[in-house]
Amino acid sequence: MTTLADPVPGGRPGEVERAGALAGELSARGVHGVVLSYVDTAGVGRVKTVPTARLEQAVAWGVGMSPVFDTFLANDHIVTTDVLGSPDGDLRLHPDLDRLVALAGQPGWAWAPVDRITQDGTRHPGCSRTVLRRIVADAAREHGLAFRAGIEIEWSVGLDSAPAGEFVPATTGPAYGATRQVELSAYTAELLAACAAQGVDVEQIHPEYAPGQFEISVGALDPVAAADRSVLVRQTIRAVALRHGLRVSFSPAVTAEGVGNGGHVHLSAWRDGVNLHAGGARRYGMTADAEAFAAGILDRLPALTAVTAPSPAGYLRLKPSQWAGVFTAWGLETREAALRLVRGTAGARERQANVEVKPVDLAANPYLLLGTLIAAGLDGIARAAVLPEETTGDPAALPAAEARARGVRRLPTSLADAVTAFRADEVLRDALGPVLADAVAAVRQGEIDAVAGLDDERVAAAYRWVY
Template sequence: MSESGPVPGGRPGEVERATALSAELSAQDVHGVVLAYVDTAGIGRVKTVPTAKLASAAAWGVGMSPVFDTFLANDAIVTTDVLGSPDGDLRLYPDLDRVTVLSAQPGWAWAPVDRITQEGEPHPACGRTVLRRVVAEAARSYGIAFKAAVEIEWMVGRGDTPGDGFVPAVSGPAYGATRQIELSDCAADTLAALAAQGVDVEQLHPEYAAGQFEVSVGALDPVAAADRSVLVRQTIRAVARRHGLRVSFAPAVLGQGVGNGGHLHLSAWRDGRNLHAGGPGRYGMTAEAESFVAGVLDHLPALTAMTAPSPASRLRLRPSQWAGVFTAWGRETREAALRVVTGTTGVRDRAANVEVKPVDLAANPYLALASVIAAGLDGIASGASLPAETTGDPARLDTAQAAARGVRRLPVSLAESVGAFRADGVLRAALGPVLADAVTAVRRGEIEAAAGLDDDGVAAAYRWRY
């Protein structure tokens, strides 16, 4: 997709390309195409078209109301001064470069969309468009490109559990061989489906919490990485359903215990060189890489409005659970909010990156990546200095030690995150006023929706929404 996005009637050659692609899909017995995007609340929304209508969608888009930008996770609707009414229409344009035949959903293909107005202008609340703009600005102003990946954790539940309860489908210990064996067929089918769809899987393994697994995928440019995150979750869910299982990507499936993360891995590159390796700074970082990490660290409280956007996120963001709930960084320090990953000797020039840990899969991946990149670029622009490294668990620092290192607790409530975001001019400017106001309205709506619920009630309310 062009940096400037789709245009009515299609860009030169697009309709012809879509026509040929439609014929190829039909020859593979694909009957419909899922047009996918993620709303402000982090919920995946779709429209679908028959395969024969793909060329029409590439030319003129598919209609959808702007009201979805102010949907809550429970499908209630809030409003801003320009969004949330029943008026208006948007056009959803599939990115033909990303059309993928869905291995676990026979008869279907999938494509992410960009959204434009009926007048042909970019829709100001389209997260995918915003991310593409932020990435393009980084290239223009700093000569920097990015590679990104989103980790995906989920919990597998029995499909025959009555009501909306959760009973783990496996009983083995954390990271245990028993758990892998118990889910062997489903996990193998997941790997096969992802491979068939061109997804580069680094590893798939049992995780810590009951019934929990994680998949790590290869890095791509940020827009493609966000697309891949959406596609991988669609695939995991579809494969599990074919095995009679139910999966949840919610930040917290239960009121207590470890939740599901969606950690972001990000590295900055210039002229084919990784700025996080081979430099004179700490652990091989260049000065720009250090300033980038410092910028993310400075904006972390406000960033949590995008990276941990649900009331259920607060059930996951607890100290000493590897969720990264303090403004601290460290090399391979899994309790720090920012983990500097150097990689193993011999591959550091390719592997070095920074991991942002206070992120879960209630986050819209496009908004999360756009916001983190904008924060890091602000650090580069200001020449921000990275403070002293934190080792071990920041929760164990006494008050004086924490103050000396600039270590403070990230927001303990969604309301506090929203307040920090409202006060952060850099992040609001990166999203633009329409989307920034939608973020605020949706987060406040979620706060109200969860008011009066205890931890178990919050977990139950969001358990199967993600």
Template sequence: MTTLADPVPGGRPGDVERAAALAGELTGRGVHGVVLAYVDTAGIGRVKTIPTARLASAAAWGVGMSPVFDTFLANDAIVTTDVLGSPDGDLRLYPDLGQLVVLSGQPGWAWAPVDRITQEGEPHPGCARTFLRRIVTDAAGHHGITFKAAVEVEWTFAQAPTADGGFVPATTGPAYGATRQVELGDCTADLLAALAEQGIDVEQLHPEYAAGQFEVSVGALDPVTAADRSVLVRQTIRAVARRHGFAVSFAPAVVAQGVGNGGHIHLSAWRDGVNLHSGGERRYGMTAEAESFTAGVLARLPALTAVTAPSPVSYLRLKPSQWAGVFTAWGRETRETALRVITGTAGHREQAANLEVKPVDLAANPYLTLGCLIAAGLDGLTSHAALPGEITGDPARLGAEEAAARGVRRLPVSLDEAVAAFREDAPLRAALGPVLADAVIAVRQGELAAVQGLDDEQLAAAYRWTY
């Protein structure tokens, strides 16, 4: 279970004793080290590792790491803000023992997500996981609302990269085809086994549209655990694929043309165990609160794109008529709108109804993404925002006049446009706080500068094996 309390010097109550006991159990199972994992502003998973015997010490006093990583770019260059990016200072990484997992795909290792605090014992304002925990805690305290969330993970199986970093898909079968399942059946069977051994509830794993592409969907959990699971699932996919001789890429666009890898978010709001997206008197069973929550997300989508599609390469994926959701529109089960209202099957709707956010990819930090989406939705809920009319079919078919009349706009077509919208969205930046908001802007600007002058093919190659 996710630990919702902030870490404190000396350890959260009971954590040191629990860590000592866990270390003994892990050693008995042949686990030699623990991966301490977090995700930076550029969406890159960063880690430190410790010997298993040091777990109790880490629970008490954390593990040191520089705050400079909050302004690392995907290529490991460093940008700065007024408070981040210097070589000064230190942070302490504290493992969430409730999420510690033995890695089935990496024998000898366990894994745990971390929260970060300062040397003085205060929550680090640049910690995305702490940000998400605060948003979730505030929603429960101020609105009586909890959330369930899940992150879809799409990726591409490839042969080992060529000498020039080129891409050769590991399977050549048709999209969604049985051939792909057969050709990669041994690897995907091992992947399912590893995920099950790690306690991850897999709903489906199947071939997808693009060359070599697969998708795994996992069960919905509280948002912090859902973000943790997204990171853990990718770690597991990469490890299992490597043992079978394959490389994987979660990059938004592995090649310049065609369908890219998404990271769609499923999100539902609950009060007292009742799903607000089902059983209500508004459209498709939504309650008034669920409609306003959806309207809040819809209104902030242009600015949110700087968080949900945070890389220059994200915009090779965000193309019309490719199910990427690139228009400010919603619809029931409409895969071309940015927000897809899912009602679920009759008889199961009270559990299954949710909102799917489509313009999201796996270059996005899942903690930042979920926190910002929830903040936007709560802003709509608080203001009783009205949800406009739904769109059916592909919004790309609408003429300019009809689209304008129905409030349908194209989402940013470049990271530069997304950052401009983010700068203008004061409520979203306020939810993040100045340190995180400035880090988002600085890192996005740094990514843009790093790829200036590249054509689409070069851009895809630059990020192909980074994510």
């Protein structure tokens, strides 16, 4: 579980003492430094690090970081809003000790996600992790709901010896092929061992479709912990790869053509320990609230795309008939639908049933991602929203008149269109708050401007090694 309370200057009761004990344990294991990790508005992982002996101080008083990072672009240029983007001010990074872990893939280092608070000790309105924690807490208090989430991770494995900036697949075997598993056997075996040592339960790891592509699926957790885990697993994938002479990319489009890297989200709503997506009287065992939750997400997918696919490179991936889910459609086990209902195996559905959101890539900040998805679903519950007619097969094959009648329409085909939809969506903006919502819009516009005039291959190259 994740710490649900906000950090406070001086530390919560007993927290500093706990940090001291943990620091001693880590030092005894040869851990010399702690990575303090967060994800910025553009979806880039940012860090500060402290010696292990300074963990107590970091927990008590935080570590300084400028709020300007809330408006960094993926290329490290800075945009501004009415509140953010100036050189003024300071924040404090407070590590969450419940998520602290020694990094098996980076001997000598530990890792912890942080919440960011102001110098006065109040919540920083631009901290996406804090916002997600608040959304989850509000849902529990106001609706009696809890959530379980998992984010699939696809990545492309290249040779670190490739010419600078280029991607050369590290394995040439066919999609899902045994050849790939054999050729990168030592790498993936060490990756599994590292995940196990870090307490990450891996459900499966396998070669995927695109050249050099793999996927890992991990166990579901509460949303904040699931977002933390997504960041941790990606750090581990990258670190272990470098030990094997490999380089990895989580970019949605490593090259301009072909299938890119996705980051599908699995999400389920629970009340009093009962999964609302199983055992109900609605379609495929959904309860009324589960259907309304799914309908709320489906209704807001055009605006959500500014969060789920926040990079211009993501729109090279979001193409019909490539299992990216680019139409506002839902279906049972329908991999071309944007919203896929996963019932699970007979006998285990009360644990496994969930909704999968497919038009998602790993440029997305996972805290913003889960926060906005939950906010959209909660709005669906508040409106008692109902799912439209189910779509089977490929929505791209529907005749235009039938697609219109069903409400099946193409999701935004550019980041600019997604930003326009996001700016107009009061539910999502209210969920994030005005400071963070404005930062999202400004950073997305900055990314659009940064690649203006570039062809698809140059767009892919611009983001190839960012994520």
